[in-house]
Amino acid sequence: MSLNKLLATGLLLSVLGVSAQAQALVYCSEGSPEGFDPALYTAGTTFDASSHPIYNRLVEFKVGTTETIPGLAESWEVSDDGKTVTFKLRKGVKFHSNDMFTPTRDFNADDVIFSFDRQGNPENPYHTVSGGTWEYFGGMSMPDLIDRIEKVDDYTVAFHLTRPEAPFIANMAMDFASIVSKEYADAMLAAGTPEMLNQAPIGTGPFKFQAYQKDAVIRYVRNDDYWGDNAKVENLIFAITPDASVRYQKVQAGECHVMAYPNPADVQAMKDAEDIVVMEQEGLNVGYLAYNTQMPPFDNPKVRKALNMAIDKQAIIDVVFQGSGQIAKNPIPPTMWSYNDEIQDDPYDPEAAKAALEAEGITDLSMKIWAMPVQRPYNPNARRMAELMQEDFAKIGVDVEIVSYEWGEYLERSKAKDRDGAVLLGWTGDNGDPDNFLAVLLGCDGVEKSNRAQWCNEEFDALIQKAKVLSSQEEREELYKQAQVIFKEQAPWATIAHSVVYMTMRPEVEGYVVHPLGGHIFNQVGLKQ
Amino acid sequence: MLNYVLARLLTFIPTFIGVTLVSFSFIRALPGDPIQVMAGERGISEERYAELAAQFGYDRPIYVQYWDYLTGVLQGDLGVSFVTKRPVWDEFFSLFPATLELSICAMIFAVALGLPAGVIAAVNRGKFFDRALMSTALVGYSMPIFWWALLLIIVFSGNLQWTPVSGRIGLQYYFPDPTGFMLIDSLASGQKGAFLSAVRHLILPTIVLGTIPLAVIARQTRSAMLEVLGEDYIRTARAKGLTPARINGIHALRNALIPVVTVIGLSVGTLLAGAILTETIFSWPGIGKWMVDSIFRRDYPVVQGGLLLVAVLVMVVNLIVDMLYGLINPKIRKR
Numbered sequence: 001m002s003l004n005k006l007l008a009t010g011l012l013l014s015v016l017g018v019s020a021q022a023q024a025l026v027y028c029s030e031g032s033p034e035g036f037d038p039a040l041y042t043a044g045t046t047f048d049a050s051s052h053p054i055y056n057r058l059v060e061f062k063v064g065t066t067e068t069i070p071g072l073a074e075s076w077e078v079s080d081d082g083k084t085v086t087f088k089l090r091k092g093v094k095f096h097s098n099d100m101f102t103p104t105r106d107f108n109a110d111d112v113i114f115s116f117d118r119q120g121n122p123e124n125p126y127h128t129v130s131g132g133t134w135e136y137f138g139g140m141s142m143p144d145l146i147d148r149i150e151k152v153d154d155y156t157v158a159f160h161l162t163r164p165e166a167p168f169i170a171n172m173a174m175d176f177a178s179i180v181s182k183e184y185a186d187a188m189l190a191a192g193t194p195e196m197l198n199q200a201p202i203g204t205g206p207f208k209f210q211a212y213q214k215d216a217v218i219r220y221v222r223n224d225d226y227w228g229d230n231a232k233v234e235n236l237i238f239a240i241t242p243d244a245s246v247r248y249q250k251v252q253a254g255e256c257h258v259m260a261y262p263n264p265a266d267v268q269a270m271k272d273a274e275d276i277v278v279m280e281q282e283g284l285n286v287g288y289l290a291y292n293t294q295m296p297p298f299d300n301p302k303v304r305k306a307l308n309m310a311i312d313k314q315a316i317i318d319v320v321f322q323g324s325g326q327i328a329k330n331p332i333p334p335t336m337w338s339y340n341d342e343i344q345d346d347p348y349d350p351e352a353a354k355a356a357l358e359a360e361g362i363t364d365l366s367m368k369i370w371a372m373p374v375q376r377p378y379n380p381n382a383r384r385m386a387e388l389m390q391e392d393f394a395k396i397g398v399d400v401e402i403v404s405y406e407w408g409e410y411l412e413r414s415k416a417k418d419r420d421g422a423v424l425l426g427w428t429g430d431n432g433d434p435d436n437f438l439a440v441l442l443g444c445d446g447v448e449k450s451n452r453a454q455w456c457n458e459e460f461d462a463l464i465q466k467a468k469v470l471s472s473q474e475e476r477e478e479l480y481k482q483a484q485v486i487f488k489e490q491a492p493w494a495t496i497a498h499s500v501v502y503m504t505m506r507p508e509v510e511g512y513v514v515h516p517l518g519g520h521i522f523n524q525v526g527l528k529q
Numbered sequence: 530m531l532n533y534v535l536a537r538l539l540t541f542i543p544t545f546i547g548v549t550l551v552s553f554s555f556i557r558a559l560p561g562d563p564i565q566v567m568a569g570e571r572g573i574s575e576e577r578y579a580e581l582a583a584q585f586g587y588d589r590p591i592y593v594q595y596w597d598y599l600t601g602v603l604q605g606d607l608g609v610s611f612v613t614k615r616p617v618w619d620e621f622f623s624l625f626p627a628t629l630e631l632s633i634c635a636m637i638f639a640v641a642l643g644l645p646a647g648v649i650a651a652v653n654r655g656k657f658f659d660r661a662l663m664s665t666a667l668v669g670y671s672m673p674i675f676w677w678a679l680l681l682i683i684v685f686s687g688n689l690q691w692t693p694v695s696g697r698i699g700l701q702y703y704f705p706d707p708t709g710f711m712l713i714d715s716l717a718s719g720q721k722g723a724f725l726s727a728v729r730h731l732i733l734p735t736i737v738l739g740t741i742p743l744a745v746i747a748r749q750t751r752s753a754m755l756e757v758l759g760e761d762y763i764r765t766a767r768a769k770g771l772t773p774a775r776i777n778g779i780h781a782l783r784n785a786l787i788p789v790v791t792v793i794g795l796s797v798g799t800l801l802a803g804a805i806l807t808e809t810i811f812s813w814p815g816i817g818k819w820m821v822d823s824i825f826r827r828d829y830p831v832v833q834g835g836l837l838l839v840a841v842l843v844m845v846v847n848l849i850v851d852m853l854y855g856l857i858n859p860k861i862r863k864r
Contacts, residue, residue: 138577240812408560408566412565
């Protein structure tokens with residue numbers, strides 16, 4: 001067949017309209033998962049494809065909130081000293097099966113212990129399988145925190161901790177805490193193919209893994225034996241489509257129902273289009289400029305406050321975020337509990353800023369602003385943002401030099417206590433707990449690490465340390481609100497923006513909820529006939 | 530001929546070692562390292578860093594690492610991806626058929642249109658067709674692939690709905706892929722409509738990837754033909770009263786083919802470079818996107834393994850092109 005004939009036949013067929021999508025929900029995802037064992041990886045793309053459809057955790061986040069609800073654990077109890085958390089496990093939960101494996105028993109305590117032991121115990125045969133680096137397990141300080149895990153009986157597991165830690169329950173709802181089948185792991189180890197745990201996943205979740213073609217498509221089928229509410233659609237397909245404009249074309253053409261991460265520039269056109277639905281929510285993140293509070297003159301809070309007043313944040317939202325952002329006044333995003341909405345943001349007032357600097361005897365100030373070399377959700381274009389700040393600061397007589405390094409270098413060098421200049425950076429929340437922002441980014445323990453402002457304020461630190469060990473959320477909330485007041489007075493950062501997350505979908509999609517923790521979850525999503 | 534091939538194969542050895550050196554040092558010359566990139570904003574403790582560096586094996590002196598890499602390569606072991614933890618070899622061969630299938634189609638498209646276009650332009654030198662064709666070729670050659678692809682998608686997939694937007698085959702088709710070549714696998718699957726779906730998915734990426742080689746081939750064919758058409762033996766052939774079709778098609782074209790074949794051979798490199806963008810836009814699961822992602826993630830084994838395999842491929846294609854010279858022109862064979 002000549003090429004021309006081929007072309008002609010192809011065109012003819014498409015005119016005739018060959019398309020069939022029987023009861024399958026197609027999601028145009030932005031990239032390939034690194035694998036299917038969520039504990040091994042850190043990327044949201046991987047979690048979308050693994051932890052949400054395939055697995056469950058002891059505790060789950062209620063979709064659309066950062067609230068924790070029972071998952072594979074029906075209930076839990078925290079001991080009076082806060083150091084023992086006992087989970088009562090759900091009975092009758094079935095693991096999936098595949099060509100290589102059919103479970104002979106229901107989910108029980110052994111699976112829970114195995115899921116964590118392989119991450120923390122170097123003696124566990126699965127510790128090094130698939131090059132296990134267990135980033136999140138380490139990142140959430142689990143090795144220091146978990147003293148031991150005890151099987152009380154088949155359906156009761158006690159976590160003995162080295163210290164009381166309120167966010168522990170929320171941590172158990174994170175992706176790395178997904179529960180895998182010990183029976184499957186043992187079978188694969190015996191068969192000499194332990195990497196199958198990662199490549200052909202078996203979980204308890206609402207969808208069963210069916211097939212994966214790298215960079216092309218992932219297929220799932222509904223798990224009809226699911227312990228919770230069954231998924232609404234029979235098949236779930238991820239059509240991997242890296243380019244955002246192409247994803248939008250696919251939604252328009254009906255080749256997929258839902259797409260992630262539209263181009264901010266396209267959002268307005270999408271909202272105007274009749275047959276397209278756009279949902280939005282503030283992302284669980286914050287973009288900030290961290291001064292080095294240990295270096296003069298930035299060790300003076302009044303200087304930092306003055307500089308904050310010189311930044312035109314609205315211009316940044318318009319230019320850098322192209323509208324898909326929201327001005328940040330607090331170090332935590334508004335969707336997070338304990339967000340202190342009573343706090344007033346520093347007004348944009350170059351005159352007052354200039355006067356405030358002069359009052360501190362500062363003239364001819366010159367400083368560096370570090371601009372990240374990469375695009376992140378909380379900062380789509382750091383170089384541009386730095387340039388806008390450069391202009392803003394020039395108006396109050398502050399001379400700015402913009403510097404940048406390769407991303408790994410940038411992260412490393414910006415940790416230095418004697419760093420010269422203020423750093424643009426940000427953070428995306430992991431577990432919906434304020435501790436995950438305030439302690440990690442602003443606590444004294446984070447100095448020379450994740451606390452890029454090198455800011456150690458005793459009053460602030462005492463509040464967040466106290467909040468960390470209380471189990472009552474109300475009491476914690478009060479402490480975090482006070483901490484935000486101190487933060488605002490002391491101004492270790494200029495808080496800049498929270499991004500807005502958009503989801504684009506076709507009108508026949510029912511029940512989609514934008515999840516503040518960033519995952520794309522399809523358990524409850526259906527299609528109108 | 531056999532001696533010639535053997536002699537050429539011998540020259541592969543230094544080139545091969547050179548490529549391993551370049552691919553090994555290229556990615557390491559970039560600042561930053563995979564562990565820091567992996568850790569991101571969260572950062573990583575020094576102990577953990579040391580542990581991972583030991584696990585990845587790059588805490589050792591650089592020459593030891595190179596030696597291990599080289600001995601591994603000679604034993605057919607390209608290492609394991611830092612990110613997916615899968616062998617580089619497996620990943621490459623699961624993705625490569627997609628790239629190859631698209632490249633072959635693009636090349637067929639470019640040659641099938643470029644060669645006749647060049648011949649016709651040369652024969653009609655200076656006339657309207659020639660000028661129109663050469664200006665179009667210039668536009669085609671300078672076209673930004675990204676823009677061209679999106680334009681085609683918006684017009685043919687979006688507005689006209691003649692072709693699918695992206696992917697290799699309709700999602701309703703699901704079958705095993707023993708060869709990785711969608712055209713073959715879809716035929717073998719016996720599923721109704723699968724083959725045609727695969728063909729329809731190939732149309733736009735083929736055009737996009739084939740556009741630059743098409744322009745290059747058309748221009749090269751034209752200039753080579755013009756040169757040959759001025760030769761004495763063509764005048765003789767004309768004087769003998771041969772038909773223009775015979776003169777242009779056989780006497781002129783065959784002699785004009787040598788530079789054209791060279792260009793086609795060199796286009797393989799261009800195709801692989803173009804595949805990076807084309808694959809990204811059309812969600813085509815090939816090696817182009819895979820390698821770019823690995824550069825950003827500083828996934829050393831994938832970058833060095835992928836570069837090496839691509840380089841070997843280009844070397845083999847060049848060898849084939851050299852052998853084709855012999856077929857086209859006996860003078861080269863005898864030399």
